[in-house]
Amino acid sequence: MPQFGSDIFLLIANWIRGLFGANTYAADVVMDIVKFIMIYVVLVLAVMVFVMLERKVCAWMQLRVGPNRLGPRGWGQIIGDMIKLMGKEDFRPDNVDKWPWALAPMFFLGITIMVFAVLPFGRGMVPVDLDLGIFYILAISALSVLPVVTAGWASNNKYSLLGGMRSVAQMISYEIPLVFSLLGVVMITQTFKTSAIVEAQQHVWFVLLQPIGFVVYVIAAMAEINRAPFDLIEAESEFGCGYFTEYSGLRFGLFYLAEYANLFLISAVAATVFLGGWQGPFLPGWLWFAIKVLFMVFLIMWFRWTFPRFRVDQLMHFGWKVLLPLSLANIVLTGVGIYVYQLIFPGIGG
Amino acid sequence: MFGKGLIKGLGITGKHLFNRKVTEFYPEQKPVLPPRTRSSMYLDVPKCTACGICANTCPNNVITITSGKDENNKRVLTGYTMDTGRCLFCGLCTEACPSKALHTTTEFENAVYVKDELLWDMMKKYKADASKQEEGKDNG
Ligand code: SF4
Ligand code: SF4
Numbered sequence: 073m074p075q076f077g078s079d080i081f082l083l084i085a086n087w088i089r090g091l092f093g094a095n096t097y098a099a100d101v102v103m104d105i106v107k108f109i110m111i112y113v114v115l116v117l118a119v120m121v122f123v124m125l126e127r128k129v130c131a132w133m134q135l136r137v138g139p140n141r142l143g144p145r146g147w148g149q150i151i152g153d154m155i156k157l158m159g160k161e162d163f164r165p166d167n168v169d170k171w172p173w174a175l176a177p178m179f180f181l182g183i184t185i186m187v188f189a190v191l192p193f194g195r196g197m198v199p200v201d202l203d204l205g206i207f208y209i210l211a212i213s214a215l216s217v218l219p220v221v222t223a224g225w226a227s228n229n230k231y232s233l234l235g236g237m238r239s240v241a242q243m244i245s246y247e248i249p250l251v252f253s254l255l256g257v258v259m260i261t262q263t264f265k266t267s268a269i270v271e272a273q274q275h276v277w278f279v280l281l282q283p284i285g286f287v288v289y290v291i292a293a294m295a296e297i298n299r300a301p302f303d304l305i306e307a308e309s310e311f312g313c314g315y316f317t318e319y320s321g322l323r324f325g326l327f328y329l330a331e332y333a334n335l336f337l338i339s340a341v342a343a344t345v346f347l348g349g350w351q352g353p354f355l356p357g358w359l360w361f362a363i364k365v366l367f368m369v370f371l372i373m374w375f376r377w378t379f380p381r382f383r384v385d386q387l388m389h390f391g392w393k394v395l396l397p398l399s400l401a402n403i404v405l406t407g408v409g410i411y412v413y414q415l416i417f418p419g420i421g422g
Numbered sequence: 423m424f425g426k427g428l429i430k431g432l433g434i435t436g437k438h439l440f441n442r443k444v445t446e447f448y449p450e451q452k453p454v455l456p457p458r459t460r461s462s463m464y465l466d467v468p469k470c471t472a473c474g475i476c477a478n479t480c481p482n483n484v485i486t487i488t489s490g491k492d493e494n495n496k497r498v499l500t501g502y503t504m505d506t507g508r509c510l511f512c513g514l515c516t517e518a519c520p521s522k523a524l525h526t527t528t529e530f531e532n533a534v535y536v537k538d539e540l541l542w543d544m545m546k547k548y549k550a551d552a553s554k555q556e557e558g559k560d561n562g
Contacts, residue, residue, distance in 0.1 A: 132443070133438050134438070135441060136444070136445045375432075377435055378432050379428065
């Protein structure tokens with residue numbers, strides 16, 4: 073059932089493959105390069121949109137109009153921002169641990185880009201459709217704590233170090249509810265494959281079957297990427313800017329890019345796992361995916377500009393005493409639900 | 423109920439998203455300041471008797487007056503400068519002025535690039551203003 077405009081990217085991909093004829097190995101290599109470039113381009117464009125959206129949404133919520141000089145109604149401000157960041161001096165403070173300090177922002181962004189490889193951007197548009205897709209997402213994104221703590225440590229600054237240490241505590245505590253919240257969906261679909269999870273939501277989105285899982289996922293994911301109200305890691309009023317206090321110019325820009333790429337990532341995972349991915353009527357799949365991601369991004373921005381920041385102890389209490397039991401209860405409920413379902417409709421499902 | 427405050431907060435920010443914005447587009451759109459805003463000074467030179475009360479009242483020693491005598495041996499103002507770098511626009515001088523020659527005004531774009539320009543020659547200012555008004559009258 074081809075939809076209008078839906079398969080345009082697949083057609084392009086087939087055309088590129090066709091250029092190499094029988095040489096499938098060369099075609100694979102070229103396709104991988106093309107996919108990587110596409111992910112990067114989509115990522116950068118999405119981040120530009122999100123940064124602008126964030127500035128506008130936060131302004132509107134505070135009864136301001138936000139940036140209003142560059143471009144139509146100020147929406148071109150991001151170009152000015154980028155030129156400013158790129159035009160800055162590449163300044164390295166004395167006494168920083170040179171190599172870890174320089175590598176941390178690159179690894180932070182690199183890890184984020186890696187995760188995008190398994191996301192289904194549309195029908196048949198998974199760059200690398202791994203059997204263990206969800207597992208891969210969780211495993212790779214768990215790594216992102218390392219560059220943060222590296223940056224904090226290598227900056228040789230007590231505030232950066234405090235930020236880095238907090239990030240370890242926070243990310244590890246919220247990693248567990250995050251994993252458990254996705255487990256409910258995996259139990260229902262009996263697969264880790266992202267494309268299969270989207271296929272399974274043809275009739276009903278998993279946000280309806282797993283409302284608790286969805287809520288826990290959104291909260292834990294926001295904590296995982298350090299967004300307000302969980303931005304204790306870069307709490308400006310407490311210690312400057314946390315782990316990237318000592319960064320400026322393009323290196324800061326990389327952290328900034330990675331931060332919004334992470335926002336894109338958790339929104340995309342939420343859209344894939346809970347909101348039906350690219351499934352939707354009339355419009356092409358990739359457009360549905362974009363709409364759902366934008367919806368999630370807006371939701372998370374709304375939370376950010378409404379709620380005040382947690383205290384460190386509140387954060388820990390909430391993670392371990394509320395979210396973790398909630399996600400465990402959700403798993404038990406899902407298990408019971410699946411069992412009852414199989415009793416009523418024997419032979420359906422696993 | 424637990425979490426009610428969160429929902430309420432979301433409601434408020436959600437409403438603000440669509441409310442009318444309060445931002446003023448400053449250089450294009452001048453703000454309408456309350457009439458009693460004190461952000462600039464204006465001296466009505468003909469009214470001034472050069473009594474020097476304003477200069478004595480000022481806590482910051484902003485005002486410097488020089489005066490001379492005219493043909494009727496009456497005191498007239500010859501120079502009136504205000505070092506606005508020190509002026510608070512507190513308005514004490516205007517209240518002290520017995521002939522109501524000194525006013526505060528709502529004009530606020532007083533930033534200058536060099537320190538010397540902070541020294542306002544109030545008589546010159548009056549003359550410039552008067553000639554501007556003349557022009558306005560001629561044109562109108
Ligand atoms: S406004 Fe206040 S500070 Fe300024 S000249 Fe008058 S008395 Fe002095
Ligand atoms: S108090 Fe009034 S009349 Fe006297 S010198 Fe000052 S401005 Fe002139």
